[in-house]
Amino acid sequence: MNTFVQAMLFQAGYNVALVTVGAILLGIAAGSAGTFLFLRKRALVSDAIAHATLPGIGVAFIIMIWLGGDGRSILGLLFGSAITALIGLFIIEWIPRRTRLPEDAAIGSVLGVFFGAGIVLLTVIQTMSSGRQAGLESFLLGSTAGMLFQDAIVIAIGGFFSILGIWIARRPLTIVSFDKDYAISVGYDVRQIDLLMMGLVLGVTVIGMKLVGLILIVAMLIIPAVTARFWSNRMDEVVVIAGFLGGLSGYIGAVLSASAPSLPTGPIIVMIAIVLFVLSLFLAPNSGVFSTFIERRKTKSNIHRRQGLLTIAKGENVVSSFTRKLLANEGLSRTDGLTDKGKKLVTKILIDENRWIAAKEVYPDKDMNINYGIKLIEETLTKDELLKVDQYIKSHKFKSITYD
Amino acid sequence: MINEFIQFSLTPILIGILAGISCAVPGNFLILKRQALIGDAISHVVLPGIVVAFIFTGVISTMPMLLGAAGAALVAVILIEIIKRLGKIEPGAAMGVVFTGMFALGVLILEQTDTSKVHLDVEHALMGNLESLIWLKAQGWQSLFDLDVLKTLPDELFRIIFVCGFILSLTVIFWRWLKIVTFDEEYARTIGIHSSIINFSLVIITAIAAVAAFESVGSIIVIAMFICPPAAARLMTNKLGIQVIWSIVFAILAAIFGYIIAGYGPLWFGSENSVSAAGMIAVVSGIILLLTCMYGPCRESVGQKKD
Numbered sequence: 001m002n003t004f005v006q007a008m009l010f011q012a013g014y015n016v017a018l019v020t021v022g023a024i025l026l027g028i029a030a031g032s033a034g035t036f037l038f039l040r041k042r043a044l045v046s047d048a049i050a051h052a053t054l055p056g057i058g059v060a061f062i063i064m065i066w067l068g069g070d071g072r073s074i075l076g077l078l079f080g081s082a083i084t085a086l087i088g089l090f091i092i093e094w095i096p097r098r099t100r101l102p103e104d105a106a107i108g109s110v111l112g113v114f115f116g117a118g119i120v121l122l123t124v125i126q127t128m129s130s131g132r133q134a135g136l137e138s139f140l141l142g143s144t145a146g147m148l149f150q151d152a153i154v155i156a157i158g159g160f161f162s163i164l165g166i167w168i169a170r171r172p173l174t175i176v177s178f179d180k181d182y183a184i185s186v187g188y189d190v191r192q193i194d195l196l197m198m199g200l201v202l203g204v205t206v207i208g209m210k211l212v213g214l215i216l217i218v219a220m221l222i223i224p225a226v227t228a229r230f231w232s233n234r235m236d237e238v239v240v241i242a243g244f245l246g247g248l249s250g251y252i253g254a255v256l257s258a259s260a261p262s263l264p265t266g267p268i269i270v271m272i273a274i275v276l277f278v279l280s281l282f283l284a285p286n287s288g289v290f291s292t293f294i295e296r297r298k299t300k301s302n303i304h305r306r307q308g309l310l311t312i313a314k315g316e317n318v319v320s321s322f323t324r325k326l327l328a329n330e331g332l333s334r335t336d337g338l339t340d341k342g343k344k345l346v347t348k349i350l351i352d353e354n355r356w357i358a359a360k361e362v363y364p365d366k367d368m369n370i371n372y373g374i375k376l377i378e379e380t381l382t383k384d385e386l387l388k389v390d391q392y393i394k395s396h397k398f399k400s401i402t403y404d
Numbered sequence: 405m406i407n408e409f410i411q412f413s414l415t416p417i418l419i420g421i422l423a424g425i426s427c428a429v430p431g432n433f434l435i436l437k438r439q440a441l442i443g444d445a446i447s448h449v450v451l452p453g454i455v456v457a458f459i460f461t462g463v464i465s466t467m468p469m470l471l472g473a474a475g476a477a478l479v480a481v482i483l484i485e486i487i488k489r490l491g492k493i494e495p496g497a498a499m500g501v502v503f504t505g506m507f508a509l510g511v512l513i514l515e516q517t518d519t520s521k522v523h524l525d526v527e528h529a530l531m532g533n534l535e536s537l538i539w540l541k542a543q544g545w546q547s548l549f550d551l552d553v554l555k556t557l558p559d560e561l562f563r564i565i566f567v568c569g570f571i572l573s574l575t576v577i578f579w580r581w582l583k584i585v586t587f588d589e590e591y592a593r594t595i596g597i598h599s600s601i602i603n604f605s606l607v608i609i610t611a612i613a614a615v616a617a618f619e620s621v622g623s624i625i626v627i628a629m630f631i632c633p634p635a636a637a638r639l640m641t642n643k644l645g646i647q648v649i650w651s652i653v654f655a656i657l658a659a660i661f662g663y664i665i666a667g668y669g670p671l672w673f674g675s676e677n678s679v680s681a682a683g684m685i686a687v688v689s690g691i692i693l694l695l696t697c698m699y700g701p702c703r704e705s706v707g708q709k710k711d
Contacts, residue, residue, distance in 0.1 A: 215507060219500070
């Protein structure tokens with residue numbers, strides 16, 4: 001527990017603190033970059049990009065050995081991985097454009113083939129450096145245990161620059177993800193901006209590989225973005241929330257993993273992100289499962305209450321047992337008719353009903369059927385519009401419905 | 405020379421071919437239905453399934469592992485569906501959330517349990533152990549007719565023969581339905597075919613293929629084989645039946661050439677050690693796809709811009 005608190009306060013050693021800062025920055029960068037990816041419905045392209053980094057790592061290692069180096073220089077490896085990821089990205093773009101194969105087939109084939117090539121290269125390296133541990137396997141699942149000081153620095157600086165890049169490019173990215181056609185009409189080159197987005201995703205992937213591993217970096221791009229979507233409908237807010245959730249996952253994950261060495265950093269960060277996702281899925285105030293459920297029941301009751309009261313007021317029988325129970329439970333009706341409370345409500349509903357009918361005649365072009373019979377008209381029309389409707393009802397052109 | 409080939413290469417090549425066919429055949433329908441990545445998702449969740457099976461049974465044996473993997477695949481598919489509906493999230497993102505989450509959970513559990521005594525690790529799950537499936541008792545071609553020696557073939561071979569046969573016969577039996585549901589779900593509904601049952605069965609078949617192939621050849625090959633051979637076949641013809649046959653041909657070619665290049669290729673370059681056969685089979689399938697993308701007779705859709 002002691003190490004946990006120390007790690008939380010960045011006091012558990014210089015390297016742990018650096019890794020934690022790196023994880024936070026990476027989480028923020030991945031979360032916000034992933035939002036654009038998610039909203040452009042291209043979440044899984046990042047999976048292919050991530051897998052396509054593996055052959056690059058292998059080639060870079062082999063070349064560095066050839067040149068007489070150590071082969072483990074992180075900058076060299078990251079450079080190599082970026083090159084093959086870029087080639088993979090190009091092929092994903094090229095296949096659906098040149099052939100009739102859809103994008104998902106392109107994503108899947110690049111993912112499988114590049115990863116296969118990477119595995120081939122890893123076996124080559126195993127035989128090449130016989131006896132010497134290349135340690136490239138750590139890129140598959142990430143590891144902070146054997147992380148060097150320079151690795152942590154690269155992650156922290158890379159994360160910082162990714163965030164900076166997203167900040168600078170936020171406007172075109174937002175417009176293109178939100179409304180592609182509008183973006184074209186105001187003169188943006190969508191293909192170029194998509195490439196820019198992919199470039200940012202690629203950057204995040206390459207930087208995050210050492211920390212969370214190339215198989216799980218996708219999770220850091222997708223999960224916070226999907227989670228953030230539950231909390232807001234506004235694009236700019238979603239980006240910020242996703243960045244925050246990503247950073248939070250990175251922070252908690254890195255701290256937990258520092259205090260319990262058997263918890264590998266990458267998977268634990270992803271699990272934190274998953275926990276945040278599940279909580280949001282159920283508990284988010286507007287689009288969470290619970291609030292949607294409650295909202296639906298409310299709407300159902302509203303409809304039944306309104307129609308039931310109108311039916312009784314007309315002097316007809318209510319057929320639905322649900323409606324009868326609802327009215328009785330709310331003290332609106334008894335077996336012999338409406339209660340005083342029920343009568344009051346009927347008067348109110350009748351006014352509203354008349355307003356709806358009148359409103360349809362006043363504004364024939366306005367589509368109001370979505371809320372008719374469910375919400376009060378005050379919630380649909382503006383004050384001025386309502387005033388006009390009321391004037392119309394008072395004029396002699398309109399015949400109001402009345403019941404005795 | 406022949407003897408050595410039969411002992412060390414015949415069974416891996418056969419298993420590679422059969423695993424490739426088992427994945428490629430359902431892959432045809434997945435690609436046409438734009439669900440190509442479900443194979444990707446399923447092959448990622450095989451690892452947690454196996455880990456959980458190991459924790460429950462405490463031993464590494466085939467049946468529990470296969471059941472665990474199949475169970476995980478089923479859980480993943482159901483979770484994807486639930487998240488898609490409950491959260492109103494697009495399928496790709498729902499898939500991404502589910503399979504990365506389950507994979508991370510699998511790695512975490514694996515790190516927490518003491519698996520040091522047994523051979524269970526992530527790399528093994530990814531790469532498979534195609535090269536180790538050898539047939540030492542074989543003595544030349546006549547061994548193929550010797551029952552006692554045939555019994556010593558690796559169990560993996562019998563399992564993949566069974567699964568491949570199962571998948572092929574299902575495809576033949578339900579051919580008409582599969583075809584109609586794949587191309588026109590609306591029409592299928594009007595003539596009384598329950599497309600949701602066919603779709604769900606397709607996912608189950610995909611899971612079975614992924615799990616069976618995974619056991620011997622690892623996850624990478626599974627992803628590549630689900631997509632590359634059928635995608636390449638799609639560029640060769642406009643007829644579904646012929647496309648399926650092409651995909652089988654491509655899977656066989658990839659398995660044979662991939663294995664041979666991996667096993668003997670390095671020798672030609674003067675190296676003594678072979679490279680990963682599973683990885684090389686994936687690479688060859690990618691090269692086949694690349695060739696069909698450039699020269700396949702039906703590579704363009706009607707009216708596609710040439711540039």
